[in-house]
Amino acid sequence: MATRHLYVARHGDADAFGELTDTGRRQAGLLGERLAHLPIDAVWHSPLPRAADSAHELARHLPGVPVAAAPELIDHVPHVPAPAETPPPLRGFFDGYDEAEAAAGTRLADALTARFAADPDPAAQARDTHEVLVTHAYQVAWLVRHALDAPASRWLGLNSGNTALTVLTYRPGLPPTLVMFNDMSHLPAELRWTGFPTTARA
Structure with missing residues (x-):
């Protein structure tokens, strides 16, 4: 049975202007080293510079x-x-989102799952x-x-560190599998936990 493997990562550390920092480049390079032994078919990235630069660095x-x-x-x-x-503490975050903006976000989210959170292409046999x-x-x-079939609002509260690795798999006729989430084992301690609020670290 063919399996579609997705290796999903947030971009590397970026500055206030959305540009990759030296730390972000190191993080992306280390993620690339981690993925180097896998038979990767393609690297896809967001069009924004911090993601594009991270993708090219790891590639x-x-x-x-x-x-x-x-x-x-x-x-x-x-x-x-x-x-x-x-949740009451998050209500202010959504102030100013009108129905049109919310609908546009939903359409884009649906396009994301339709393109990537799907069974293998039948052409792949x-x-x-x-x-x-x-x-x-x-x-x-x-x-x-989406993989966990959780309510739509449960995307809230799921945080990812910069270049932390999440792995999802898709097989025909079976629910998606969350293999790992937010794994930072390819990063040394000093490069972990960027992209999170400042709190106690494990």
Whole structure:
């Protein structure tokens, strides 16, 4: 049975202007080293510079693998929950989102799952496929929520560190499998936990 493997990662550490920092480049390179032994077919990235640069940095360790932008991976709010399903501390975050913006976010989130959170292409026949997605925290959370068939509002509260690795697999006739989430074992201690609020670290 063919399996579609997705290796999903948030971009590397970025500055206030959305540009990859030196730390972010190191993180991306280390993620590339981790993925180098896998038979990667393609690297897809958000069109935003911090994700595009992360993808090209990690792809230096994947010679010959094509790297391309995927508009579905761009940073956006995938679902604006109703007030009743929004935790009170987060309600202010959604102030200013009108119905049109919320609907646009939903369409883009649906496009993301339709393109990537799907069974292997029948044209691949019995061959497994392996794809890297370099995207943003909200999109990682949305793909995980989708794989677990959780309520749409449960993308909230799923946080990903910079270049932390999440692995999802898809097989015909079976529910998706969340193999790992937010794994940072390829990063030394000083490069872990960027992209998170400042709190106690394990």
